[in-house]
Amino acid sequence: MDLDKKLEILAESAKYDASCASSGSDRGGKGTGAAHLGGVCHSWTSDGRCISLLKILMTNECVYDCAYCINRRSNDSAKAILTPDEIAGLTFEFYKRNYIEGLFLSSGIIVSPDHTMELMLQAVRKLRETFRFNGYVHMKVIPGADQSLIDQAGLWADRVSVNIELPTDKSLQLLAPGKTKETVLRPMSRLAQRISASKDERRSIKSAPAFAPAGQSTQLIIGATPETDREIMKLSEALYHKMRLKRVYYSAFVPVMKDSRLPALREPPLLREHRLYQADWLLRFYGFTADELLDEAHPTLDLTFDPKTVWALNNLDKFPLEVNKASYEEILRVPGIGVTSAKRILRARRAWQLKLDDLKKLGVVMKRAVYFVTAGGQYGGIKKETEEAIKIKLLEHKNTNGQLDLFSESELVKEGLTGTVTGQL
Amino acid sequence: MRIFLYDGSFEGFLTALSLGLEGGYACAISKEDKAEAGLFSEFVNAGTDPEKAAAARDLIERRGSAESWQHVRFAFLSEAPGAETAIFEYVKLLAEKGPIADSMLADDRVKKVHGLAASVGGEAHMFKGFVRFKELADKTLYSKIEPDHNILPLVAPHFRARLGEFNWVIHDGRRGKAALYFNRRLIYAPLTAARALELDGKEDEVQALWKHFFKTAAIKERTNPKLQRQNVPLKYRKNLTEFE
Numbered sequence: 001m002d003l004d005k006k007l008e009i010l011a012e013s014a015k016y017d018a019s020c021a022s023s024g025s026d027r028g029g030k031g032t033g034a035a036h037l038g039g040v041c042h043s044w045t046s047d048g049r050c051i052s053l054l055k056i057l058m059t060n061e062c063v064y065d066c067a068y069c070i071n072r073r074s075n076d077s078a079k080a081i082l083t084p085d086e087i088a089g090l091t092f093e094f095y096k097r098n099y100i101e102g103l104f105l106s107s108g109i110i111v112s113p114d115h116t117m118e119l120m121l122q123a124v125r126k127l128r129e130t131f132r133f134n135g136y137v138h139m140k141v142i143p144g145a146d147q148s149l150i151d152q153a154g155l156w157a158d159r160v161s162v163n164i165e166l167p168t169d170k171s172l173q174l175l176a177p178g179k180t181k182e183t184v185l186r187p188m189s190r191l192a193q194r195i196s197a198s199k200d201e202r203r204s205i206k207s208a209p210a211f212a213p214a215g216q217s218t219q220l221i222i223g224a225t226p227e228t229d230r231e232i233m234k235l236s237e238a239l240y241h242k243m244r245l246k247r248v249y250y251s252a253f254v255p256v257m258k259d260s261r262l263p264a265l266r267e268p269p270l271l272r273e274h275r276l277y278q279a280d281w282l283l284r285f286y287g288f289t290a291d292e293l294l295d296e297a298h299p300t301l302d303l304t305f306d307p308k309t310v311w312a313l314n315n316l317d318k319f320p321l322e323v324n325k326a327s328y329e330e331i332l333r334v335p336g337i338g339v340t341s342a343k344r345i346l347r348a349r350r351a352w353q354l355k356l357d358d359l360k361k362l363g364v365v366m367k368r369a370v371y372f373v374t375a376g377g378q379y380g381g382i383k384k385e386t387e388e389a390i391k392i393k394l395l396e397h398k399n400t401n402g403q404l405d406l407f408s409e410s411e412l413v414k415e416g417l418t419g420t421v422t423g424q425l
Numbered sequence: 426m427r428i429f430l431y432d433g434s435f436e437g438f439l440t441a442l443s444l445g446l447e448g449g450y451a452c453a454i455s456k457e458d459k460a461e462a463g464l465f466s467e468f469v470n471a472g473t474d475p476e477k478a479a480a481a482r483d484l485i486e487r488r489g490s491a492e493s494w495q496h497v498r499f500a501f502l503s504e505a506p507g508a509e510t511a512i513f514e515y516v517k518l519l520a521e522k523g524p525i526a527d528s529m530l531a532d533d534r535v536k537k538v539h540g541l542a543a544s545v546g547g548e549a550h551m552f553k554g555f556v557r558f559k560e561l562a563d564k565t566l567y568s569k570i571e572p573d574h575n576i577l578p579l580v581a582p583h584f585r586a587r588l589g590e591f592n593w594v595i596h597d598g599r600r601g602k603a604a605l606y607f608n609r610r611l612i613y614a615p616l617t618a619a620r621a622l623e624l625d626g627k628e629d630e631v632q633a634l635w636k637h638f639f640k641t642a643a644i645k646e647r648t649n650p651k652l653q654r655q656n657v658p659l660k661y662r663k664n665l666t667e668f669e
Contacts, residue, residue, distance in 0.1 A: 003634065004633065004634060004637055007634055007637060007638055007641075008637060008638075008641050011638050011641040011642055012641050015641070015642050015643075015644055016644070028586065028587075031590070032587065032588065032589075032590055032591075033587050033588075034586050034587040036553065036583075038550075040550070040553045040554045041554050041656070042554040042555070043554070043555075043639065043657060043665065043667055044652075044653050044656040044657050045639065045640075045642050045643035045653065046643045046648055046649075046650060046653055047643045047644045047645075047647035047648055047649050047652075047653070048647070048649040048650075048651075048652025048653045048655075048656065049642075049643075049644070049647070050656065051639065051642060052554070054638070055642065090634070093627075093631045093634075094631070094634075094635060096558065096560075096566065096588065096591060097557060097558045097559070097560070097566070097631065097635070097666070098554075098556045098557060098558050098568070098584075099557070099635050099666070099667075134587075135587070252647075254644060254646045254647070267646060268646050268647060270647065344530050347528045347530060348528060348529065348530040348531055350525070350528050351525055351528045351529040351530075351532075352529070354531065357531075358531035359531075361530070361531040361533075361536055362530055362531055
């Protein structure tokens with residue numbers, strides 16, 4: 001099989017992994033390549049997703065038969081495998097032309113988890129040692145692989161990840177009979193331990209080797225199993241706090257395989273995925289907890305309004321907020337104000353007392369924020385600020401044809417655009 | 426009104442800026458070839474005077490905040506119509522108010538220069554991703570770009586740090602300038618038309634692999650050309666291998 005065909009098969013098999021970040025590492029030194037702390041996107045495919053890494057599987061052969069996965073054993077599509085030399089060579093040729101920031105290497109499981117990890121490590125070492133490559137490497141850790149192999153992955157890669165894919169044990173049993181929560185969480189917590197130990201060590205000894213300096217991430221598939229948004233956000237929250245994950249990715253389920261255990265979706269639940277990313281952003285950058293956004297009685301994210309607006313409408317007693325006095329944390333909770341505009345407000349109010357007209361110039365989306373703020377005592381919202389009245393006003397600003405303008409409708413998205421759509425941060 | 430003309434260089438601009446600040450009367454700054462004669466305008470050639478340029482920089486650093494100098498530098502690289510006058514107004518405000526001026530984010534003079542600088546910084550970042558090198562027969566890596574702003578001096582150091590072991594050229598086709606990196610030395614020089622480029626024997630094959638990868642990586646159930654256009658504006662696509 002020629003290289004072109006292999007690349008096609010192995011890129012096709014890898015593309016459902018949502019992670020594409022190339023951020024979080026500032027690797028450099030002698031040789032070729034360097035990592036950029038903030039990450040760099042190099043292109044965007046026709047689905048609007050960013051390419052920053054050569055995202056491929058080493059092989060799409062697999063001993064497992066997970067129902068949702070395109071690489072399941074019982075899928076008798078063409079199989080291919082790339083040698084370590086081919087992977088390293090291809091990455092290097094792409095990198096020096098500035099097509100990519102580096103390599104994202106995942107794999108189906110060939111022979112055994114250990115054997116698979118060993119081959120993957122050979123490819124990455126080849127790149128690091130023979131090609132003296134200092135660009136970004138994201139390596140998947142294969143559940144079930146020996147601890148020593150997992151430790152090596154962290155030494156050669158910038159970011160490591162183990163995909164949870166299905167949010168509960170029950171769903172795993174149903175769709176991924178070869179895996180359990182245990183097999184996924186064990187390598188994850190090992191990585192978490194090593195990452196934090198290496199960070200501590202490097203604080204006192206600068207020359208100590210970095211272990212996965214860009215941290216670890218994971219992915220959850222959305223819509224293949226019946227978990228609620230609340231269950232998903234609670235899981236993410238725990239992963240951020242307990243496992244110190246850098247990112248949790250949400251991947252709207254695309255039914256690539258037919259299987260009686262899978263739901264028949266007409267299209268991937270993209271809007272739901274989008275809302276989960278917004279809620280995720282609220283957890284990581286806006287100081288919200290999962291419980292504030294969703295509770296037992298309301299376990300589902302609203303599809304009409306973004307989660308921050310929903311929270312604000314449910315907490316009207318906390319508004320309107322005087323932007324000249326409120327704290328950063330409070331200002332962050334105003335719909336229409338993102339991290340950048342909140343910081344600008346704090347800075348600009350040192351120069352003079354802000355008026356409503358000033359807020360727009362600071363980048364605040366006034367058509368939403370207007371119901372929730374005062375500026376120097378001025379209020380520009382509607383007199384009777386009931387939840388329903390505000391909702392109606394907010395809806396008037398949505399597209400007139402009634403269609404949600406995914407990816408351009410909210411400030412949160414604008415600011416999180418890189419993240420939601422491209423996975424950076 | 427007195428209009429100080431400068432030669433297009435940053436030093437020339439700073440010289441003009443210095444003269445304008447000294448003047449204390451109504452004046453403006455314009456590039457030589459862009460100046461429009463008004464009925465009452467008086468043109469003065471600013472020339473380039475290193476001492477005057479240094480004085481302008483000194484004023485900005487002394488009176489401004491830690492970021493003012495970068496705002497001026499980046500805004501100048503925008504080459505946007507009216508950028509010179511906007512910077513002039515901004516520097517006058519710095520001189521008057523001191524470091525707090527950079528916190529006056531809702532002031533139009535500050536907003537304008539900060540905005541220009543952000544737009545330049547943003548485009549420079551985008552081109553860290555959008556530069557596409559082709560390998561030539563002599564192993565030099567060649568890239569053509571056509572950015573809106575003069576971002577070459579912001580982008581070239583990025584590539585020196587990562588492609589230091591190669592020889593390369595980044596050619597701004599719009600401005601007829603290039604960053605040339607040969608034998609570990611980076612220089613900037615005028616470059617109008619590159620000769621017909623002789624590609625390395627392997628180049629076509631690698632390009633084909635990349636294009637194929639690019640096509641394959643899209644998920645057809647998620648097709649969203651609007652989002653793609655938002656991220657890769659059409660104006661940049663003609664120099665991107667995968668869109669050729």
